[in-house]
């Protein structure tokens with residue numbers, strides 16, 4: 314296909330950039346000013362941006378440079394000289410950018426076409442991930458009134474229901490699904506609405522019921538202190554789904570806490586305790602006949618800006634405390650205070666799951682627990698599974714196709 318033949322009609326994209334996300338934009342290019350290493354573009358609304366020649370050559374979207382089916386890059390920068398000669402540049406009648414690269418020793422001349430909307434998206438790019446950014450919003454006990462509740466049918470069968478669930482999860486890390494069937498395996502069907510469930514040492518999915526020979530506290534009828542699942546894995550599961558099939562036993566209410574918000578509360582009242590929990594690596598470990606899964610890491614993990622981003626709190630799989638002697642008491646003091654705050658009714662949301670309801674939560678941020686229940690008073694069965702964050706983000710990006718601002 315020649316480059317000119319890629320030109321489409323004026324309402325959609327002008328140049329096929331081999332990109333499935335929407336980039337059509339009514340704003341066209343009106344001028345190009347070549348420089349030594351880069352050129353400066355002007356759009357019809359007066360905005361300007363510069364792009365380096367080497368960047369433009371690397372991002373050529375012709376069918377030789379970008380595979381038309383896989384949309385993957387075929388162009389190999391290493392095949393060209395380190396100093397790429399400047400192309401001749403012009404704005405086409407349609408307001409796109411056309412570049413003619415001169416022939417070099419052993420390399421043919423080449424033409425690249427760029428869609429003005431595609432370039433504009435990248436001119437505005439702040440270097441963050443190319444997705445709809447949804448900032449997490451911290452919460453406390455008052456969140457019980459705002460908990461996102463999505464109808465099971467809407468989640469499973471409509472884009473709007475799925476979108477509400479995904480955005481609610483990104484924002485608050487806790488979403489309730491309601492009015493679903495009480496069928497075995499429904500938790501997997503719900504997870505598969507988004508992606509492939511993540512298998513662990515507890516299987517592709519697991520049953521939370523009291524068992525005769527439990528290998529984990531969840532399989533007893535005891536109360537469960539607030540915790541995240543599998544902090545003993547380097548890659549703990551990002552999200553957990555818990556689907557209620559039966560809940561006739563007395564007790565067993567579910568309890569949730571925003572561990573990141575509580576970490577900030579700890580920092581506010583006890584900066585030293587916060588520092589200890591975010592700087593002291595400790596051990597987490599699960600052992601049974603076939604597995605010994607262990608990880609050494611701090612309880613509170615910080616990002617580059619010093620903000621808590623993930624929590625590793627799970628008292629029953631915390632292993633031997635191996636820290637220098639002078640750190641033992643400060644560690645226990647900080648750990649105890651954080652634990653008290655995690656249990657504090659000011660920060661917890663508590664409710665009883667009903668059959669056909671599914672609670673899902675961000676397992677890196679939101680701690681879950683439950684009250685003790687009496688297995689002699691009735692059957693209680695939840696089914697659970699895990700899902701990776703990549704798959705939530707992917708689903709959201711795919712949903713966003715065709716709904717970007719300025720879509721033609």
Ligand SMILES: [Fe+2]
Nearest residue numbers: 531541542681
């Ligand atoms: Fe758990």
